[in-house]
Amino acid sequence: MEFRLTSEQELFKRTLREWCEANLQPIAAEIDAKEEGIPNEIIKGLADLGVMGITIPEEYGGSMIPGQEITLANLAIQEIARADLSMSVPVYVLLCLGWGYLVTRHGTDELKKTLLPKVASGEHFVGIATTEAGGGSDVANIATAARLEDGKLIINGEKSYISGIRETTEQRDGGHITLFRTDPDAGHRGFTFAYIPTRSKGISTTLYEDVGRGGLSTGGLRYKDVVIPEAYILGEINRGFYLNMEGFSVARILVASACVGAASKALDLSVDYVKQRKAFGRLLAKFEAMSFEIAEDESKLAQLDMWLRYTAWMTDQFYADPGSYTHNDISHAVSICKLEAPLLALDIVKHSMMHHGAFSFTKECPLELAYRGVLSYVVGAEGTTNIQKLIIARERIGQEAIPYR
Numbered sequence: 001m002e003f004r005l006t007s008e009q010e011l012f013k014r015t016l017r018e019w020c021e022a023n024l025q026p027i028a029a030e031i032d033a034k035e036e037g038i039p040n041e042i043i044k045g046l047a048d049l050g051v052m053g054i055t056i057p058e059e060y061g062g063s064m065i066p067g068q069e070i071t072l073a074n075l076a077i078q079e080i081a082r083a084d085l086s087m088s089v090p091v092y093v094l095l096c097l098g099w100g101y102l103v104t105r106h107g108t109d110e111l112k113k114t115l116l117p118k119v120a121s122g123e124h125f126v127g128i129a130t131t132e133a134g135g136g137s138d139v140a141n142i143a144t145a146a147r148l149e150d151g152k153l154i155i156n157g158e159k160s161y162i163s164g165i166r167e168t169t170e171q172r173d174g175g176h177i178t179l180f181r182t183d184p185d186a187g188h189r190g191f192t193f194a195y196i197p198t199r200s201k202g203i204s205t206t207l208y209e210d211v212g213r214g215g216l217s218t219g220g221l222r223y224k225d226v227v228i229p230e231a232y233i234l235g236e237i238n239r240g241f242y243l244n245m246e247g248f249s250v251a252r253i254l255v256a257s258a259c260v261g262a263a264s265k266a267l268d269l270s271v272d273y274v275k276q277r278k279a280f281g282r283l284l285a286k287f288e289a290m291s292f293e294i295a296e297d298e299s300k301l302a303q304l305d306m307w308l309r310y311t312a313w314m315t316d317q318f319y320a321d322p323g324s325y326t327h328n329d330i331s332h333a334v335s336i337c338k339l340e341a342p343l344l345a346l347d348i349v350k351h352s353m354m355h356h357g358a359f360s361f362t363k364e365c366p367l368e369l370a371y372r373g374v375l376s377y378v379v380g381a382e383g384t385t386n387i388q389k390l391i392i393a394r395e396r397i398g399q400e401a402i403p404y405r
């Protein structure tokens, strides 16, 4: 088994780190604070480096290297998160890479030609719209519904807590892969998943005021007789629930990448600080209460990073050769990443803030950005902590561990 990155992967990582340190890091706090969101030059710069197209094949304008797409996406999101601790840019990019990949895998040729080149060039955002007021963790409880008429879908309903509202209306363009009912009597076997451009006629939007991740908006979507072509359906009609779960797997790997990237940067900041700040006539690094906590965080993060790299590699193997692993193998490994990464990142950021003392409570110190940003993944985005435990328990114990059967 080979653990080293290839020389091309190392070069990609190094190039991206240098670009992010020069272009993104200096403006990360500004992006978080202003309503304008992520500047076009940042997304364009990432697109020029091939980042926005990592999960999109060359024929649709992307830079995908088959068999390495999730591994490369993991590296990219970690680097972006190191530079933007608020998580705005890493989450913007990971949503496009994750949900764009589902279009690559299950979209019709028409949808791929319409959407993917624009995602790869950074002009369009693509996200996910599953959550509703009555269905967050309980995805099967959604009420948004569609009927098929003359080769078109007509959609009515509402979605809430959706990332990328302002980005797909005012700032740029694009839309969301959206889950809705197409057979009201078939439970989760009656759901369909399709791309809905947010500028479609019949859509109205609202915006929420979030406590963190200020450069990427969240809000609500209301659909009133929204019409989209049948060609925007991913996979088969009434199979949407399963595709949604497949999409979550890839997105959750990249959520863990964002958390690991932010945590590794927070740890670096602690290391630098304890080597230059003195108390009681000594460097902080001399106090074991400080250095041992750094050592413990370092060892936990190293373990998680290795598991994450393994999960990304395993997912690449699965997509290159579907007989190599099962969906269950993937969701088990992915849920471990999604369970552990946000909680560990929040701990490491909190420790780093404590290492920095009062300075960390000011906006001059970037750690407060990370604290607020990582929290989005602790409280629920891309699936709550308890839902990851449910998945891991189901894979480890079996169907007996499912409470509602």
Ligand SMILES: Cc1cc2nc3c(=O)[nH]c(=O)nc-3n(C[C@H](O)[C@H](O)[C@H](O)COP(=O)(O)OP(=O)(O)OC[C@H]3O[C@@H](n4cnc5c(N)ncnc54)[C@H](O)[C@@H]3O)c2cc1C
Binding pocket: 127, 128, 129, 130, 131, 135, 136, 137, 138, 160, 161, 162, 163, 164, 218, 376, 379, 380, 381, 382, 383, 384, 385, 386, 387, 390, 403
């Ligand atoms: C910043 C942010 C961005 C988001 N972006 C998007 C997006 O782009 N698209 C999208 O579709 N959604 C998005 N979401 C919504 C997110 O997916 C939901 O918050 C998540 O699925 C949880 O749903 P909920 O908030 O309704 O919580 P609930 O489902 O109501 O859960 C509340 C609490 O109950 C617990 N719980 C629920 N069921 C069980 C159970 N069976 N066993 C044990 N505990 C349980 C949960 O773990 C949680 O602690 C976003 C959320 C946030 C915070």
